[in-house]
Amino acid sequence: MNKFSKLKSIPSYLSLQNIDTDMIIPKQFLKTIKRTGLGKSLFYEMRYDENGKLLEDFILNKEPYKNSKILIAGKNFGCGSSREHAPWALSDFGIKCVISSSFADIFYNNCFKNGILPIKINEQIILELSEYSKRKEEIGIDLEKQEISFGNKISKFELDSFKKKCLIEGLDDIDLSMKKINQIDNFERVLTSEKPWILRNE
Amino acid sequence: MPKTLYDKIWENHLVHEQEDGTSLIYVDRHLVHEVTSPQAFEGLRLQKRKVRRPELTLAVPDHNVPTTDRSKGINDKESKIQVDTLRQNCKEFGVELFDVNDKRQGIVHIIGPEQGFTQPGTVIVCGDSHTATHGAFGSLAFGIGTSEVEHVLATQTLIQKKSKNLRINVNGKLPIGVTAKDVILKIIGTIGTAGGTGYVIEFAGEVIKNLTMEERMTVCNMTIEAGARAGLIAPDEKTFEYLKGKAMSPKGDYWDKAVIFWRSLYSDQECKFDKEINIEGEKIEPLVTWGTSPQDVSPVTGIVPDPNNEKNEDRKMAMKRSLEYMGLKANTKISEIKIDKIFIGSCTNGRIEDLRLAASLLKGKKIARNVSAMVVPGSGLVKAQAEKEGLHKIFVEAGFEWREPGCSMCLGMNPDQLKPKERCASTSNRNFEGRQGRGGRTHLVSPGMAIAAAINGHLSDVREIQ
Numbered sequence: 176m177n178k179f180s181k182l183k184s185i186p187s188y189l190s191l192q193n194i195d196t197d198m199i200i201p202k203q204f205l206k207t208i209k210r211t212g213l214g215k216s217l218f219y220e221m222r223y224d225e226n227g228k229l230l231e232d233f234i235l236n237k238e239p240y241k242n243s244k245i246l247i248a249g250k251n252f253g254c255g256s257s258r259e260h261a262p263w264a265l266s267d268f269g270i271k272c273v274i275s276s277s278f279a280d281i282f283y284n285n286c287f288k289n290g291i292l293p294i295k296i297n298e299q300i301i302l303e304l305s306e307y308s309k310r311k312e313e314i315g316i317d318l319e320k321q322e323i324s325f326g327n328k329i330s331k332f333e334l335d336s337f338k339k340k341c342l343i344e345g346l347d348d349i350d351l352s353m354k355k356i357n358q359i360d361n362f363e364r365v366l367t368s369e370k371p372w373i374l375r376n377e
Numbered sequence: 378m379p380k381t382l383y384d385k386i387w388e389n390h391l392v393h394e395q396e397d398g399t400s401l402i403y404v405d406r407h408l409v410h411e412v413t414s415p416q417a418f419e420g421l422r423l424q425k426r427k428v429r430r431p432e433l434t435l436a437v438p439d440h441n442v443p444t445t446d447r448s449k450g451i452n453d454k455e456s457k458i459q460v461d462t463l464r465q466n467c468k469e470f471g472v473e474l475f476d477v478n479d480k481r482q483g484i485v486h487i488i489g490p491e492q493g494f495t496q497p498g499t500v501i502v503c504g505d506s507h508t509a510t511h512g513a514f515g516s517l518a519f520g521i522g523t524s525e526v527e528h529v530l531a532t533q534t535l536i537q538k539k540s541k542n543l544r545i546n547v548n549g550k551l552p553i554g555v556t557a558k559d560v561i562l563k564i565i566g567t568i569g570t571a572g573g574t575g576y577v578i579e580f581a582g583e584v585i586k587n588l589t590m591e592e593r594m595t596v597c598n599m600t601i602e603a604g605a606r607a608g609l610i611a612p613d614e615k616t617f618e619y620l621k622g623k624a625m626s627p628k629g630d631y632w633d634k635a636v637i638f639w640r641s642l643y644s645d646q647e648c649k650f651d652k653e654i655n656i657e658g659e660k661i662e663p664l665v666t667w668g669t670s671p672q673d674v675s676p677v678t679g680i681v682p683d684p685n686n687e688k689n690e691d692r693k694m695a696m697k698r699s700l701e702y703m704g705l706k707a708n709t710k711i712s713e714i715k716i717d718k719i720f721i722g723s724c725t726n727g728r729i730e731d732l733r734l735a736a737s738l739l740k741g742k743k744i745a746r747n748v749s750a751m752v753v754p755g756s757g758l759v760k761a762q763a764e765k766e767g768l769h770k771i772f773v774e775a776g777f778e779w780r781e782p783g784c785s786m787c788l789g790m791n792p793d794q795l796k797p798k799e800r801c802a803s804t805s806n807r808n809f810e811g812r813q814g815r816g817g818r819t820h821l822v823s824p825g826m827a828i829a830a831a832i833n834g835h836l837s838d839v840r841e842i843q
Contacts, residue, residue, distance in 0.1 A: 254571070254604065256505075348524070353531070372627035373405050
């Protein structure tokens with residue numbers, strides 16, 4: 176996984192609440208057996224009309240937002256389906272950081288597996304940051320310091336220390352867990368004697 | 378120290394815990410379908426990893442499968458590739474598969490319980506948010522992303538942090554015509570789609586105790602629509618009765634041992650929940666959704682709400698957008714909303730009891746001229762049982778289409794989709810924009826309410842056709 180450290184970009188702002196993963200990447204694009212190539216279909220029904228023509232009005236279709244690395248959105252972003260295609264599509268489009276006042280649980284976890292930093296921050300700051308999007312001014316993210324910088328202001332954000340470490344070092348979860356293989360073996364030994372029906376070895 | 382049911386299951390599955398609370402938990406049961414697994418198997422292949430415990434994983438194609446005649450295979454090229462890929466992956470990694478033409482094939486969350494693969498006190502995961510369904514058995518069941526699917530396949534564990542405890546008590550009794558679907562819609566309407574974020578919900582109270590296992594599955598199924606990590610219900614005699622004799626349930630001595638353990642699965646009397654919510658069963662009415670979020674609920678006797686009465690600006694904007702998408706005007710009577718399509722099925726309401734209830738209301742009647750309607754049984758076994766009871770005849774004679782099992786129009790990955798502006802009374806779980814087809818308009822309802830809409834051609838009160 177790519178390592179995450181610092182980021183600077185003019186953010187895109189979608190004020191809509193409850194943006195669900197069906198909106199982020201609709202069902203017809205879930206038929207892929209790959210992780211790549213979904214960026215062009217991100218927010219498909221908002222970005223294209225019924226005939227597949229680009230809707231010039233939609234923020235991600237406009238300059239300079241086409242190149243945004245940061246997306247600011249209304250609360251409860253990423254609700255609904257567990258599809259990891261949602262962070263895959265965001266990442267493939269170039270989004271590396273999503274800022275909202277709240278996220279749906281599964282989407283939030285999926286981001287970290289794909290080198291995307293989801294930042295939870297209060298609605299007042301969201302409003303301030305949205306002005307930077309409207310004025311087409313850059314904001315900055317420093318993951319190490321857990322800071323968002325905008326103008327001459329700095330806002331701290333909270334983050335789980337383990338998730339932060341994984342993002343900064345680009346760690347692979349499976350590698351980490353494989354190192355605990357002895358503990359998993361031990362757990363299964365106990366399971367075999369205490370709850371033998373679980374392992375289906377009857 | 379007194380513990381909640383969730384605390385007990387969590388502690389039972391801790392393989393390792395770091396100082397910051399990040400934990401490695403054991404996964405007892407893993408369900409896999411064709412949409413969220415190909416990249417996970419590919420990841421294993423690239424890293425030359427094996428599936429650690431193939432016998433704890435069960436796979437089934439459900440999202441992409443056609444619900445019409447399948448004897449000639451799948452027409453859609455991409456769908457076919459995905460289903461073929463699942464077949465190859467299962468073969469290569471030694472995972473059991475219920476293939477498209479297996480009579481046990483069906484929606485992943487219907488077949489788990491049906492086979493006894495789902496068991497109390499277990500941790501069950503699947504790359505699908507409606508995994509919450511299995512919580513009805515007192516298991517900790519939740520949806521995961523594809524990277525986590527790969528993690529489970531490789532290690533039979535998951536990295537997790539513990540959620541908080543929320544208990545929702547549904548007290549008293551339900552009025553006639555009010556079902557499990559209305560209970561969960563009421564809960565989502567009350568706490569909102571982010572109301573459960575950060576929590577595992579335990580559903581309790583007299584109403585929940587009195588629900589059948591299948592009704593409990595309907596409630597737990599939509600826990601994810603309230604934003605919670607999982608929803609669960611303490612197992613009881615009904616749970617054990619349901620599981621007894623199922624193909625994958627424990628047998629002989631193991632059964633007796635399992636039941637002894639299962640009886641220890643409840644929240645201790647003195648335990649403390651981080652949050653507790655009470656809902657009065659008597660006050661729940663048959664509900665429908667009017668908007669594009671499952672929290673947008675209204676009693677069938679009510680009206681479409683007016684965004685101008687909403688004080689929060691963002692919420693007002695969201696409501697306006699919903700009403701525009703849904704083609705509805707504020708203050709319209711719910712019962713005046715005309716319907717084009719009826720969909721009965723999905724992991725929420727595609728089980729035999731749902732079909733029995735729907736058929737009992739439909740018997741001897743016809744669907745309205747302006748609607749087309751379909752029933753998609755949740756699994757091959759549900760379909761076979763319904764046909765044995767003659768339910769399919771009632772549906773077909775009334776004008777419904779009787780289909781093959783799968784996810785179907787709940788998400789429209791197969792050809793079962795709404796056309797733009799088509800309006801559907803659907804027993805599924807999500808009314809998001811475009812969910813059932815681009816521009817399609819979804820009203821979430823119970824199976825009984827779907828029948829009422831089918832007969833009258835507009836959203837209607839199920840109590841008036843009973």
